């Protein structure tokens with residue numbers, strides 16, 4: 001997978017002259033429905049079609065060579081059913097990035113444009129947080145990393161408990177003493193686990209956290225969690241440390257991520273609609289979203305999953321306009337048409353660390369145009385330069 005920095009680099013790319021950005025997404029076809037052969041033909045068709053269109057528009061540049069290289073790869077990939085792939089290429093600028101993805105793309109796609117097409121990548125990154133699944137009891141803890149369908153065990157903590165055998169002395173005294181040592185050890189163990197999690201957040205080892213343990217252990221453990229670890233906690237489920245399998249990690253982790261993302265998305269949609277209605281920290285519709293993006297106000301950009309719209313972009317200052325004007329309203333230079341405004345706003349959002357949320361199955365959201373933004377602040381309502389924090 002690409003690092004955030006590498007994705008930002010792709011988002012900053014802007015091809016000029018003979019340099020075009022080629023983005024290829026390859027979704028394997030599952031053995032249950034199609035054969036290898038159809039998969040290869042489909043990929044070839046996409047590449048050939050792109051070659052034809054490039055020649056028609058006179059966009060030769062790096063396109064032919066890069067597309068032929070992609071075609072060769074697609075031939076090789078026909079056997080790798082478990083993984084989707086993406087390639088971002090511009091040989092003119094010495095860019096070639098191959099990425100493994102979980103096989104969750106709607107279909108294979110190929111884009112030849114001035115910018116890289118990052119929607120699917122951003123969507124997968126957003127829906128596939130780096131997750132830690134942690135199992136614990138009173139003397140053991142195991143840490144699993146689940147990202148893009150792959151499970152790795154990170155580390156384990158084991159604390160041998162003090163021996164609870166009968167002592168030679170007065171039974172009452174020894175039993176009480178042993179009990180206290182056990183409790184001290186357990187406390188120490190829970191503190192250690194909480195510390196590993198805190199360090200994990202500090203070194204950005206995970207985005208989200210799920211904990212598997214018994215209810216009784218949770219009650220003891222919870223108090224030790226650092227507040228910023230708690231912020232990343234998606235939830236917990238009942239589990240025994242001793243019987244953990246990678247399959248269980250994957251199932252429970254994915255279930256929690258899916259549920260909490262759906263819930264989170266729904267809440268964000270409700271919030272942006274309510275904020276927009278009250279003229280608060282929310283805007284809807286392309287025109288206002290574009291303006292807020294340019295003002296640097298946007299914290300979360302929400303788009304219908306299939307959102308697409310025409311717009312123009314200034315060839316000089318990059319200003320985006322939902323009205324199809326020939327000249328830029330900011331600097332007066334000529335504009336060029338964008339077939340899909342997402343080609344410009346997705347990279348812009350990535351460059352500015354704006355959270356991207358793709359919305360499905362929310363009719364009210366479709367009614368306001370299928371695009372909206374939650375704002376960090378509203379520049380036109382800012383008083384004395386103090387932005388209202390979220």
Ligand SMILES: [Zn+2]
Nearest residue numbers: 314317328331
């Ligand atoms: Zn301009």
